[in-house]
Amino acid sequence: MSSSPSTMPRKKASQSRSRATVDALVEATARILVRDGFDRASTNRIAEEAGVSIGSLYQYFPGKEALVAAVLQRHNRDLMDVVRRALAEIAGAPIAVGARRLVAAAIEAHRIDPQLHRVLAEQIPRIGALAEVELFHRDAYRLFRSYLEDHRDELGALDLDMAAFICVTSVEALTHTAVIHRSDLLTGAVTALIEEASRLVTGYLRAP
Amino acid sequence: MSSSPSTMPRKKASQSRSRATVDALVEATARILVRDGFDRASTNRIAEEAGVSIGSLYQYFPGKEALVAAVLQRHNRDLMDVVRRALAEIAGAPIAVGARRLVAAAIEAHRIDPQLHRVLAEQIPRIGALAEVELFHRDAYRLFRSYLEDHRDELGALDLDMAAFICVTSVEALTHTAVIHRSDLLTGAVTALIEEASRLVTGYLRAP
Amino acid sequence: MSSSPSTMPRKKASQSRSRATVDALVEATARILVRDGFDRASTNRIAEEAGVSIGSLYQYFPGKEALVAAVLQRHNRDLMDVVRRALAEIAGAPIAVGARRLVAAAIEAHRIDPQLHRVLAEQIPRIGALAEVELFHRDAYRLFRSYLEDHRDELGALDLDMAAFICVTSVEALTHTAVIHRSDLLTGAVTALIEEASRLVTGYLRAP
Amino acid sequence: MSSSPSTMPRKKASQSRSRATVDALVEATARILVRDGFDRASTNRIAEEAGVSIGSLYQYFPGKEALVAAVLQRHNRDLMDVVRRALAEIAGAPIAVGARRLVAAAIEAHRIDPQLHRVLAEQIPRIGALAEVELFHRDAYRLFRSYLEDHRDELGALDLDMAAFICVTSVEALTHTAVIHRSDLLTGAVTALIEEASRLVTGYLRAP
DNA sequence: CATGAATGAGTATTCATTCAT
DNA sequence: GATGAATGAATACTCATTCAT
Numbered sequence A, B, C, D: 001m002s003s004s005p006s007t008m009p010r011k012k013a014s015q016s017r018s019r020a021t022v023d024a025l026v027e028a029t030a031r032i033l034v035r036d037g038f039d040r041a042s043t044n045r046i047a048e049e050a051g052v053s054i055g056s057l058y059q060y061f062p063g064k065e066a067l068v069a070a071v072l073q074r075h076n077r078d079l080m081d082v083v084r085r086a087l088a089e090i091a092g093a094p095i096a097v098g099a100r101r102l103v104a105a106a107i108e109a110h111r112i113d114p115q116l117h118r119v120l121a122e123q124i125p126r127i128g129a130l131a132e133v134e135l136f137h138r139d140a141y142r143l144f145r146s147y148l149e150d151h152r153d154e155l156g157a158l159d160l161d162m163a164a165f166i167c168v169t170s171v172e173a174l175t176h177t178a179v180i181h182r183s184d185l186l187t188g189a190v191t192a193l194i195e196e197a198s199r200l201v202t203g204y205l206r207a208p
Numbered sequence E: 001c002a003t004g005a006a007t008g009a010g011t012a013t014t015c016a017t018t019c020a021t
Numbered sequence F: 001g002a003t004g005a006a007t008g009a010a011t012a013c014t015c016a017t018t019c020a021t
Helices: A016-036 A043-050 A054-060 A064-089 A095-110 A114-122 A128-150 A160-181 A191-205 B016-036 B043-050 B054-060 B064-089 B095-110 B114-122 B128-150 B160-181 B191-205 C016-036 C043-050 C054-060 C064-089 C095-110 C114-123 C128-150 C160-181 C191-205 D016-036 D043-050 D054-060 D064-089 D095-110 D114-122 D128-150 D160-181 D191-205
Strands: none
Touching: A016 A043, A016 A054, A016 A064, A016 A114, A043 A054, A043 A064, A064 A095, A064 A114, A064 A128, A095 A160, A095 A191, A114 A160, A128 A160, A160 A191, A160 B160, A160 B191, A191 B160, A191 B191, B016 B043, B016 B054, B016 B064, B016 B114, B043 B054, B043 B064, B064 B095, B064 B114, B064 B128, B095 B160, B095 B191, B114 B160, B128 B160, B160 B191, C016 C043, C016 C054, C016 C064, C016 C114, C043 C054, C043 C064, C064 C095, C064 C114, C064 C128, C095 C160, C095 C191, C114 C160, C128 C160, C160 C191, C160 D160, C160 D191, C191 D160, C191 D191, D016 D043, D016 D054, D016 D064, D016 D114, D043 D054, D043 D064, D064 D095, D064 D114, D064 D128, D095 D160, D095 D191, D114 D160, D128 D160, D160 D191
């Protein structure tokens, strides 16, 4: 929620020139992350790729960490947008239907930019300010929990916290792993994975 | 499966002196990883911590990557030992019982050295030779799949590959996340998590 | 004697707005020098502290050196004012009395802004235009020499140049060192130091 | 007396190869200080001048400050050696003779390497670990004070602390300023300055 | 085999200064 | 005049790795 001061952009960048520079830097960072990996993403290289001087980079970002954090934030926002949209759609639908839709949304989300997602997941050290990555997880957890609350009558005597943890963690891991490491599971009909994963979750939620 | 040549120890280390040096180095690496993090784990520092000259380090390991890989391998072996032992115990037991035991084993495994586990999970870039981390996942997958084969009669018309993927991925994520990020879920009786996770899995497996 | 062109303010600053800007900049420089030290006194920081844009800073000063030079000049002028006033007072008094008064004035001068004096003395590299620091020394030398001329009858067969050099250099060093490094010598009665220093000088001047 | 840890050489450098490297670095630092000034004495330049890799520089010194501190220390030691030798010679001589000899020694000391002395005096910021420069002053003070103690019978009712402060500070300033800024005072017979300075001091010491 | 001195490419970061708006 | 975004040369420092002893 609150990013540490060292990852906060240094300027408001409200003017259009600044805005363009900042955007160019964040985009360049993402591009380099994908193309060269985290370790080779030096500030000098990022500035060059952005077509911006190294001085300007430091005018707007306190360091490499902040740049990567910006990319991470933007990516997580994009993912959450997909999830949020799906949740809005299924607000009134029964869990059996909702779960299906949510799993599909999770896969869709992970497919927004799988290459970036992979680098972000595999190479970014979860340390310092970058540890805020689980933000995505936390947000999804919160959203799904409130969905469950709205559907409490369909559920057994479940601890909602625990149930949300179980479902969100599982589905996130399944879709992430499938997209990143088992793309074979997604060939042809994605339906197989959606089917199984939603069955996993609905079976669990309709408990005694 | 087979680690790349650049991560293989350079010598067989059959003599006891060599063996001791290698062990000292791997242990020093693990200690530094936990204490200082991956980024500060320089080869010089590792050698010093191990009480070995930097020259000797390179006599036995081709580089930093190989050292970390060795730590990773050792840690994964330790985890798998726990899982394997559990699987041996429940070979004859029905799935309802087996799943419980396996979830418990997964938690137990993640608790062997949570600090090291965390560093390994959060700070080691999954790149180059270090990408072999999913080894653990793969091994667990294989083992669990053959357990399912032995219990096919208890299962519905499931695709075993998919089923193993679903179960192993979910349980791994749940136990990992619980141990690393939600230690609150493990206070007092671990049983709650074990209960829920095994219900998730057994519900799924006793399918259509 | 004549400051190099690159340390001359760029504008006459006759208008009141300009004047205010220049003053703000010089004062900001002095404040930052004292608070953060010479090395951290960047032009951008000075401009910010002065509440002026960096562009305006360069409108009035050709660079950092000129700003520091201005501070230096102002400080030296302040010191010399004290000395000059003392000399005016003792113009007619015999050397024994005058020396006392002058030593007291020197201490008083060094106490105007000891913090700034210290930074100026310890951190400003005597290079380029900043080498003009000895200006103070030169002015004091000149003034004291003419005082001696006016009192030649009280003196022996002294070389006035040499005598002025000896006296001014010694008293400057004694008062400077006392104020900066031996504040213990000034506690309570400053009189002890004044007494000794003026005895040093008068003893020397009343030579054969 | 106790240099801060960040200026302590990193290794003992007892082996001859190390010793040579360290010496080369310190000498290169002194040479660059004189030739290019403090601000242009970058670590990379020093290493190059020393014919040593930048890595080796950091193997033995924690940074630029430590290098300069080493030069400073060596220079101060050289100065003090001259002073100490003079003091040993005049241990038994009366003050009138001793003072003369000491002033001569002070001039001699300042002439060991006037160029380096100037840079050290004018460009080195007295900040951080480099503030220890007054070490020279302190040592000289201590030595001279004990000389005065041994000759107390020749002195009036002087406060030895104050007397040592007055004499050492004055003579240091006079010889320093003469050598650095008034070389004209030293042309031909140095005797004039020696004569005057020692008269200044002896006159003061043979007090009330 | 062991040692540890030496290497140097590579990285993050600062800051005086310019100039288009 | 005033502004502040942009510049980029320069700097300190790290660390994996080699190799002569």
